[in-house]
Amino acid sequence: MTSFTEAVAAGASITEDEAHTAMLNLGIEAQPQPSTPASLRLTHLAFTGTKRLQGQPDEPVDFEWDFEPGVTAISSEANLVGKSSILWLIRWGLVGARPSDLTPEVLSWIDQVTLHGVVAKQSFVVEWQLDGVDIRGSLTVDNRPAVTFTTHTAFEESMSSLMLGGLNLRAMPSWQKLPGGEGDEGVLAQHGWAAQFHALLIRGDKVGVLLGQHTADGQAQMLLQIFLGLPWAYTHRAAATALKAQRYQLQGAVRRAKADAEARAQSMTPIQDRIRAIDANLAGLDRDAATITPEEADRRSQAYATATTRVSGTLELLAAAQRAVAVLRTEADEAVKRMRAAHEDAVIVPLIGRVHPVACPRCSTGFAPERLSVEIEHHQCSVCDEPLHVAVDVAAVTSAATAAAGAAAEALAAAEQRDAELSEQHHAARRDLAAARAAVDEVSRTKPQAAERRVLEIERATLRGRAQQANASGGAAEPVPSIQQRVAEAAMKEAERRRKDASVELLRELGSEIVTVAKSFGFVNLEEARPDLGAHLALSIAGNATKFGDRTPGEKLRLKIALVVALLRVADRLNIGRHPGFLMIDSPGGEEMVDDNVASVLGEMQTLCKDMAGLQVLIATAKADDIRAAVPHERIIHGDDWGPVW
Amino acid sequence: MARVVFLLRHVGLAPDVVGAPAGAVTEMRSEQRLHAADFWMRNPDYLADALLDDREAGIRPDGADIARDILSSREPEIRRLPMTKWRWGAYEDLDDVLAPLILHGLVAHRATVRADHKVAEHAFWLMSPGVEFSDALLAAEPEVFGWYVNRAILIASVAGTTPGSSLKDRQYQRVEYASTPGMALIPPIADDVRERLAILDAAWAA
Numbered sequence: 001m002t003s004f005t006e007a008v009a010a011g012a013s014i015t016e017d018e019a020h021t022a023m024l025n026l027g028i029e030a031q032p033q034p035s036t037p038a039s040l041r042l043t044h045l046a047f048t049g050t051k052r053l054q055g056q057p058d059e060p061v062d063f064e065w066d067f068e069p070g071v072t073a074i075s076s077e078a079n080l081v082g083k084s085s086i087l088w089l090i091r092w093g094l095v096g097a098r099p100s101d102l103t104p105e106v107l108s109w110i111d112q113v114t115l116h117g118v119v120a121k122q123s124f125v126v127e128w129q130l131d132g133v134d135i136r137g138s139l140t141v142d143n144r145p146a147v148t149f150t151t152h153t154a155f156e157e158s159m160s161s162l163m164l165g166g167l168n169l170r171a172m173p174s175w176q177k178l179p180g181g182e183g184d185e186g187v188l189a190q191h192g193w194a195a196q197f198h199a200l201l202i203r204g205d206k207v208g209v210l211l212g213q214h215t216a217d218g219q220a221q222m223l224l225q226i227f228l229g230l231p232w233a234y235t236h237r238a239a240a241t242a243l244k245a246q247r248y249q250l251q252g253a254v255r256r257a258k259a260d261a262e263a264r265a266q267s268m269t270p271i272q273d274r275i276r277a278i279d280a281n282l283a284g285l286d287r288d289a290a291t292i293t294p295e296e297a298d299r300r301s302q303a304y305a306t307a308t309t310r311v312s313g314t315l316e317l318l319a320a321a322q323r324a325v326a327v328l329r330t331e332a333d334e335a336v337k338r339m340r341a342a343h344e345d346a347v348i349v350p351l352i353g354r355v356h357p358v359a360c361p362r363c364s365t366g367f368a369p370e371r372l373s374v375e376i377e378h379h380q381c382s383v384c385d386e387p388l389h390v391a392v393d394v395a396a397v398t399s400a401a402t403a404a405a406g407a408a409a410e411a412l413a414a415a416e417q418r419d420a421e422l423s424e425q426h427h428a429a430r431r432d433l434a435a436a437r438a439a440v441d442e443v444s445r446t447k448p449q450a451a452e453r454r455v456l457e458i459e460r461a462t463l464r465g466r467a468q469q470a471n472a473s474g475g476a477a478e479p480v481p482s483i484q485q486r487v488a489e490a491a492m493k494e495a496e497r498r499r500k501d502a503s504v505e506l507l508r509e510l511g512s513e514i515v516t517v518a519k520s521f522g523f524v525n526l527e528e529a530r531p532d533l534g535a536h537l538a539l540s541i542a543g544n545a546t547k548f549g550d551r552t553p554g555e556k557l558r559l560k561i562a563l564v565v566a567l568l569r570v571a572d573r574l575n576i577g578r579h580p581g582f583l584m585i586d587s588p589g590g591e592e593m594v595d596d597n598v599a600s601v602l603g604e605m606q607t608l609c610k611d612m613a614g615l616q617v618l619i620a621t622a623k624a625d626d627i628r629a630a631v632p633h634e635r636i637i638h639g640d641d642w643g644p645v646w
Numbered sequence: 647m648a649r650v651v652f653l654l655r656h657v658g659l660a661p662d663v664v665g666a667p668a669g670a671v672t673e674m675r676s677e678q679r680l681h682a683a684d685f686w687m688r689n690p691d692y693l694a695d696a697l698l699d700d701r702e703a704g705i706r707p708d709g710a711d712i713a714r715d716i717l718s719s720r721e722p723e724i725r726r727l728p729m730t731k732w733r734w735g736a737y738e739d740l741d742d743v744l745a746p747l748i749l750h751g752l753v754a755h756r757a758t759v760r761a762d763h764k765v766a767e768h769a770f771w772l773m774s775p776g777v778e779f780s781d782a783l784l785a786a787e788p789e790v791f792g793w794y795v796n797r798a799i800l801i802a803s804v805a806g807t808t809p810g811s812s813l814k815d816r817q818y819q820r821v822e823y824a825s826t827p828g829m830a831l832i833p834p835i836a837d838d839v840r841e842r843l844a845i846l847d848a849a850w851a852a
Contacts, residue, residue, distance in 0.1 A: 333724045340790065344648050347786045351779065352647075358751030361744065383749070 004030035004235070004494060011490025014483060022487035026242040027173065029235060030491075037229075037571055038167045039614050040200075040580035042067045043123075044116035045090060049109045051646075061109060063646040065637055067616065070609040071602070074620040074637040074645060075627040082106075082645035083620040086637065087584050089113055090618070091201065093126050096159030097194045098152060119166035119580070128155065160193035167580050169196055172222055172237050175244035188245055191222055199223040199579065202564065204587035207556035210535050210548050210563060220535035227567055228510065229577035230533070231502040236495035243492050246485035253479035264470055271463050278460040285449050285456075297443040304436035311433045314426035321419040328412040335401070335408035342401035346394045357382050499533070507531050509574065513566035514559070520604045521558040531563070561585060561601060565608055572612050581615045587622070598623045602630035648794055649687055650680075650743050651780050654753060654772040656798035657683040657805060661771055667754045670771035677768040678734060678810030682817060685729055685736035686801045687794075691722035691836040695820065696804055698842060710850075712800065713843060722836035731826045735814040744770070752776035 002010075008030075009019035023030065046064040053059070063086075074083045085106050088099040093115030098107075107130070114127040128137025128149075138146040139158045149155045164170055171193075177186040198212035198219065206213045211223045225233035292300075359366045360383070371382040380387060481489075507530070514529040514537070528540035537548035537559065548559055564583055571577025602619065609615045621627060624642050639645045657679075658672030666673055674680050686693040694713035701709030716722070729736040747753035754771040772780075783791045805813055818824045826832045 329723070333720075333726075336724050337727070343787065343790050347783055347790070348647055351782055351786070352746055352750060355750040355752070355775065355779070357749050359748060361741075361746070361748040364748060364755060 004491075004498070007494045008487055008490045011493060012483065012486035014487070018483065019487055019490075022484050023491060026238070026246075026484055026488055026491075028238045028242055028488070028491045031235065036168055037575070037577055038120040038580060039118070040094070040120075040163070040167060040582040041069060041118040041614065041616050042090060042094070042115070042582065042618070043118060044114070045086070045093070046115075047089060047110055047113040049111040051109050052105075061646060067618075068635070069614050069616045070635065071605050071617045071619060071631055072635050072637065073602075073627040073631040074618065075624045075642070076622060076638055076645055077624045077642040078622060081639065081643060083622070084586050086645060087201075087586055087618060087620050090115065090584065091197065093117075093128075094159065094163070095194045095197050096126075096152075096156035119163060120168075122162075122166055124162060126159065156194060163193045163197075168578060169193065169226065170234060172196075172226065172234065173241040174218070174222070174237075175241045175248075185248055185251070186244065188241065191219065195219060196223060196226060199227045199564070200582050200584060202557070202560050202583065202585045204557050204585075207553050207560055208549075210531070210537050210560060215535075221533060224531070224535045225499075225503075225533060227571075227577060227579040228503075228506055229571065230499060230506060232495045232499035236492060236499045239488055239492035239495050243485065243488035246482065246488050250479055250481055250485060257479055268467060268470060271467055275460055275463050275467070278456045278463075282453060282456055282460075285453050292443055300436065300439040300443050304433070304440045307429065307433040307436040311426070311429040314422060314429045318419070318422040318426045321415065321422045325412065325415040325419045328408065328415045332405070332408035332412040335405035339398075339401040339405035342394075342398040346398045349394055503533055506570070506574075506576070507533070509570050510563075510566050513569050514562050517562040517565045517569070517604065518559060520607075521562055521601050523555070523558065523562075537563070558601065561605075565604070568608065568612060568615060581612065583615075583617045585617065585619045585621075587620060598626045599630060602626055606630060647743055647746065648780075648783055648791055649684065650740070651747065651752065651772070651776060651783075652791070652794040652798040653680065653683050653687065653801070654770055655777060655780055656795065657802045658770075658772060659807060665756075665769070666771055667756075667773070669774050670754060671774055671777050672772045674770040674772075675767070676810040677740070677770075678814055679805070679808075680740070680770065680810070681729075681736055681738070682810055682813035683798075683801050683805055684738070685817060685832075686804065687797055688725070688727035688729055689722070689832070689834070690716045690725050690797075691834055691839050692817065692820065692823070693801065693804065694722070695835060695839045695842070696816070698839070698846065699819075700804065702846070710843065710846065713839070717836065717840050717843060722834060722839075726834060728831040728834075730829055731823075731832050732828060734811070735817060735823070736832055747776065750775065752779050 005016055005020050005023065008023065009016040012019060012022075014022075044064075044066050047061065048063070049061040051059040051061050074086050076083055085102060088102045089110070091099050092102070093113060094117065110130055112127065112129045114125065116123070116125050118124070122141050124142075125140045126137065128135055134150075135152055135155060136148070136150045137155060138148040139162065140146040141162060147158055149158055160171075171190040172195075174189045174191050175186050176189040201213075203213065209215055209220045211227075212219045214220075222237065224230075225237075356372060357367055367382055374380050374385070375382045510531050511529040514531065515523075515526050518526050518529065523541070525542040526539065527543070528538075530538040532538075539546045539548065539551075548556065551559065564579070567577060567579050568581060568583075571579055598621065605617050605619070609617060619627075619631075624638070627636055637645060654672055654674050658674040661670040661673040662675070686696065694716045697706060697709035697713040697716075699709075700706035701713070729738055731737065744753060744755060748755055751773055752775050754773055756769050757765045758767045758769070760766045780791075784795060808816075820835060822833050822835050822838075
């Protein structure tokens with residue numbers, strides 16, 4: 001047969017050495033848990049103190065009882081008179097943990113408790129004193145030196161060590177889910193002796209679970225498998241717990257990776273948004289203006305300066321030309337006037353010369369004929385006696401004036417031509433200047449864009465670098481199951497398989513025994529009981545399929561007792577299992593068990609104890625009549641007149 | 647000389663039957679009227695401005711068109727003969743011009759002297775030889791002297807029978823004329839009148 005480690009290695013696809021190492025690290029032991037039964041017996045209980053009841057004088061307490069194997073009953077005819085508190089003190093002494101069921105008043109009455117017992121043939125004495133909330137005590141095993149304790153925790157550790165070792169039990173690893181936690185979120189815990197003691201205690205007021213008191217953390221199935229002595233149960237439990245721990249670690253890693261990814265994505269969002277915004281801005285800049293190199297900008301600036309100089313130069317030349325035109329036009333106009341005057345004179349002078357003087361222009365007195373004859377005879381002016389016919393070359397004057405007017409007109413035309421040319425040059429220069437200014441304006445508009453583009457490109461490159469770096473550093477693959485998790489899973493499956501194989505016959509035997517015991521408890525119509533590894537119990541009653549959870553509280557109580565009795569019987573018959581043969585039953589009959597059923601239960605317990613030497617059952621019940629009928633008087637703990645037990 | 651002859655002939659009025667010398671064809675009573683008419687002939691821009699006044703006043707429908715012709719033909723520049731401003735406006739001593747005309751019997755002149763021996767008024771008459779003389783000028787050079795004829799007729803149409811002092815008052819309406827200091831040349835107003843015509847044309851076109 002393949003070894004467990006080999007099977008795990010194959011299941012995890014690793015080597016056997018790797019599987020072995022991983023199992024060691026995970027605390028998974030490959031052993032079928034040989035189940036050699038060991039017994040636990042209570043032999044003596046004593047406690048002292050002072051009972052303080054309101055309105056009554058203090059009453060000293062000094063309880064002492066020697067216990068024998070078989071059934072011991074604790075009874076009274078009324079409730080709340082100390083029956084259960086004796087069970088809780090016993091439980092306290094055997095477990096080391098103060099039971100919460102002890103009321104503060106009762107607790108305050110107790111000063112000292114001493115408990116004697118035998119576990120796996122080792123005698124032990126545990127005693128403790130109470131002083132308010134403080135505790136101190138000691139544990140003595142056989143003749144070995146007593147181990148003292150001064151705290152409740154140390155007390156519990158001492159008893160756990162003694163009982164687990166003596167009863168071949170071990171703390172079962174457990175993965176306790178945290179309230180409100182996600183997935184497998186929880187903490188690694190141990191189900192120690194205190195938890196396993198629940199298999200030794202049946203309470204009439206807590207019958208909801210087949211074995212133990214609750215289902216949290218798989219307690220019921222754990223107790224069933226432990227005390228049934230199921231092989232591979234511990235291995236399976238350890239592997240399952242390790243797997244949950246590994247899964248929790250993986251979930252944590254996945255959660256952290258997811259959180260990291262989300263945080264990374266969140267941190268990347270503004271970066272990506274900014275990169276997109278920069279892309280849009282750069283696209284806008286690209287559309288709006290082409291790149292103008294610094295050399296081109298310089299060339300345009302130089303062209304503008306040149307155009308400005310040229311405009312100034314042409315404007316100056318044009319102004320001078322216009323001034324020249326104005327002067328020449330005036331001169332031409334004046335020349336025309338002179339020419340016209342010359343022409344007029346050329347007509348007037350000859351005409352006026354032919355007219356004889358008539359009167360003095362000064363006094364308008366007419367000239368005498370004698371004065372006029374002077375002109376004819378002596379060719380002298382009749383007015384001033386100056387010689388007449390002084391030759392005046394009117395034609396020459398007119399010609400000169402005409403020539404001057406022509407010259408002036410030509411000069412003016414030339415000036416106007418020059419003016420027109422300069423005007424055109426000036427206008428061309430102004431057009432060039434406008435173009436140069438537009439080019440410079442474009443540079444002015446473009447320069448900030450070029451600077452802005454460069455800033456944006458640098459920023460975008462920086463952001464892209466950050467994004468790439470973030471992706472490179474944070475883009476790790478999602479965490480995958482570790483080798484340890486794979487080993488835990490493979491180990492759990494393998495242990496499950498082996499445990500299941502081993503459980504078939506045991507569970508069948510257990511079911512059969514449950515039917516037998518339950519029938520003796522009054523379940524006359526119970527035909528079949530099928531317990532499973534999940535601590536479920538399927539039933540067939542009078543041909544009807546039902547299950548433990550659907551029964552009445554009284555039936556549940558009887559089935560719980562029947563299960564423990566069946567465990568003990570199967571263990572006794574097959575020499576397998578770990579139940580120590582110690583059972584405490586509190587308040588049977590308190591849960592709708594009719595009197596006949598209580599009696600039948602008590603009778604069956606008596607029969608069981610006869611069949612199984614060393615079995616010890618403590619029953620606390622207010623069914624005093626049934627107790628008296630079924631239990632010898634010396635095995636009944638009761639008070640005076642069946643009143644308060646202590 | 648020709649300018650005065652044509653002004654006397656066309657701007658002058660019919661001679662007074664009482665005081666005029668025998669043979670007088672036209673009469674220019676007062677030297678101011680002669681100066682005012684001579685100012686318009688020597689300053690076509692002021693004449694164009696007066697024509698626009700009459701056009702705007704509704705007195706002369708063709709005033710703007712005639713003014714536009716005057717201005718577009720650059721008469722204000724090539725016909726301008728500046729005049730000096732003296733006590734009563736544009737003034738120029740006429741002695742040199744009138745001397746040969748009177749000498750040869752083309753024009754007759756008489757000054758009315760007051761009791762203080764100062765001249766109260768100058769009166770000028772164009773005599774028949776003066777008319778013949780002007781006809782001879784026109785015949786000799788119609789193109790040269792025709793302008794004087796037309797311009798003297800135009801001035802006569804603007805001046806009407808208005809006395810010389812009133813014509814001077816009208817010419818004083820131009821601020822450039824009125825603000826010219828004494829003995830200074832009265833400045834041209836051609837550019838201003840051209841702008842005025844453009845504005846009026848635009849307004850009439852609207």
